[in-house]
Amino acid sequence: MIKLHFEKQPSTFLADNANFQVTEITHVFGNPNWVFHFHSHEALAEIIYIAGGQGIYTVNDSVFHASRGDLLIINPDTVHSVVSDPNDALDAWTLTMTGVKLDNVPPGYIVSPKTYPYYAAGEAGETIRLLLERILAAYTQDAASHYTHDLTHMLSLSLLLIAHRMVEHNDSHAKPTRKETARRQIALDILHYIDKNYRTVIKVEQLSAHFHVSASYLTHLFTTEFGISPINYQISRRMSDAQWQLIRTTHSVSAIARQVGYENPYHFTKLFMRHIGLHPQAFRERFTTVTPDESSLFL
Structure with a gap:
């Protein structure tokens, strides 16, 4: 005992x-x-x-x-x-x-x-x-x-x-990160903005006006930092959101398309197939290995 x-x-x-x-x-x-x-x-x-x-x-x-x-x-x-x-x-x-x-x-x-x-x-x-x-x-x-x-x-x-x-208890594993430069901070601010608004219509000109830099400079800066253009990043965020919804909800493909920012389900499906390599329904059938809402839950 x-x-x-x-x-x-x-x-x-x-x-x-x-x-x-x-x-x-x-x-x-x-x-x-x-x-x-x-x-x-x-x-x-x-x-x-x-x-x-x-x-x-x-x-x-x-x-x-x-x-x-x-x-x-x-x-x-x-x-x-x-x-x-x-x-x-x-x-x-x-x-x-x-x-x-x-x-x-x-x-x-x-x-x-x-x-x-x-x-x-x-x-x-x-x-x-x-x-x-x-x-x-x-x-x-x-x-x-x-x-x-x-x-x-x-x-x-x-x-x-x-x-x-x-x-x-792991201070020896923690190492200082490099100081953020002004250029990177602008790129991070742009990314955060898109993260918060990716379901809405975003144009480079709109980003340019919001962050007070030229459209060409903004696109070059963002692409250099993250390896993807601002508009393609918005698409990738929408596609990631759509993947989550396909495997954790029973919402229709059309409903998910609207929720992530596409009014035209056909256009959404074409983009999904181009970026993910599968039709949305095929993606759902292949990767939904648990009942809806079990793979990811809001508490």
Whole structure:
């Protein structure tokens, strides 16, 4: 028998995180062609755990070859992308949250903006995976229950605390990032603007007027920084959004086309096939391996 006595110690973690809220849990697996181009989330932070497979994550200007047992922390407004290894499909969990309050970092952040957000979970990896599975299972069983909400809330806070402690004890792994240049900051501002408005009509001339630079300079700057033109980036954001909706909802292709910004479903289908390589319905049939709304859930 093992019996441990715990001394009472003051803690402000729960009080400080009174506004903490999980907004989404995502489990991506079984799709060797999975790509989510550069994007960012305003006021949202993410914990990404790699349960299997391999993929390339780009976080701001740093590239990480992620594999089983790796943990990535994405702060609000951080530009990031992911590409699955076609020969070893990613098995990746993402917990998205808001209202985070931790010591020594800005409100909403999980790690300092001056560190690389990439860690080896080590022995904590199995605990992290089990917590994520339990959160998903609880929500899919009875999403409307107050008990379910409280359970997923506490499990998510536990995961946040584990990640926070892991960051604190991995200072040797954290390295300073390079200082952003003025040019890159403009490119980031443009990207953030498109992220917030990609479902609406955006023209280069509109971006040029908004950011007070010429259209040619803006296009060149953005393309140099991110390897894609502003308009093609908007299309890629729409296509990524459409992929999510195809595998996690039962909405019709026409409805999804309208939701991501295309009034003409035929035009949307042509673009989807050009960028993804499959008809939207074929994509849904191939990659929906769980019941609708299970692969990605809003909490």
